[in-house]
């Protein structure tokens with residue numbers, strides 16, 4: 461056999477050897493492991509040429525489905541559990557170096573609907589005026605892991621509407637809704653109004669939807685509101701609050717649910733709300749305190 465007659469056994473070595481000149485150590489490690497695992501996979505499943513071509517076409521279609529409002533690759537990563545694995549590893553790494561009284565708020569997936577640059581909102585504002593759904597009052601505090609309040613912490617909040625539809629999914633010119641950035645007061649408190657989020661199916665009209673269907677899986681996420689909570693000198697956390705009695709809490713299609721993030725939504729009759737707002741119809745309340753770990757250094 462000459463060097464130009466690679467076989468099923470020798471090919472992997474040959475490809476790995478091409479990385480010897482790579483100067484970026486971490487990148488060389490990532491690529492070597494990727495090549496090794498991909499080759500192992502191809503050998504293990506005895507991949508057929510038509511299956512390989514179907515996989516390439518699937519990835520091509522996934523890329524072609526992305527645009528400025530739709531992120532099919534994040535959806536693919538989410539539904540294969542890779543996003544949640546990366547989140548869990550990051551959190552495990554952070555908590556290993558932490559010696560706090562209470563752990564920081566657990567993180568979960570960012571998902572494909574984050575939109576940078578949500579408008580600044582005042583505490584107590586309704587971030588979902590005119591958005592379909594039942595009103596909900598959100599309140600709580602942001603503290604450090606020792607329980608000390610953090611003033612001026614930023615909550616970057618977003619959710620779908622009461623029917624589970626995100627602004628980015630609506631046809632026509634892009635317009636933000638049910639999004640906002642709020643800052644905690646001197647006592648670390650936050651409060652705002654939005655809607656009670658509904659469960660929703662992930663987009664099923666693209667290649668990821670076809671994959672989910674073919675796998676025989678359910679396509680729904682339980683009701684949740686997203687937020688990135690950040691403050692100077694602290695590790696930001698990208699997380700959700702899940703509605704306690706929502707369907708699909710046990711079968712979230714992106715594996716994002718964590719028990720510590722499930723929050724009871726209590727129904728209140730019409731009348732004066734905790735922040736003094738007069739509510740002409742019944743509404744929901746949800747309370748949650750966020751804890752941020754100190755950043756290293």
Ligand SMILES: [Fe+2]
Nearest residue numbers: 571573684686
């Ligand atoms: Fe979501």
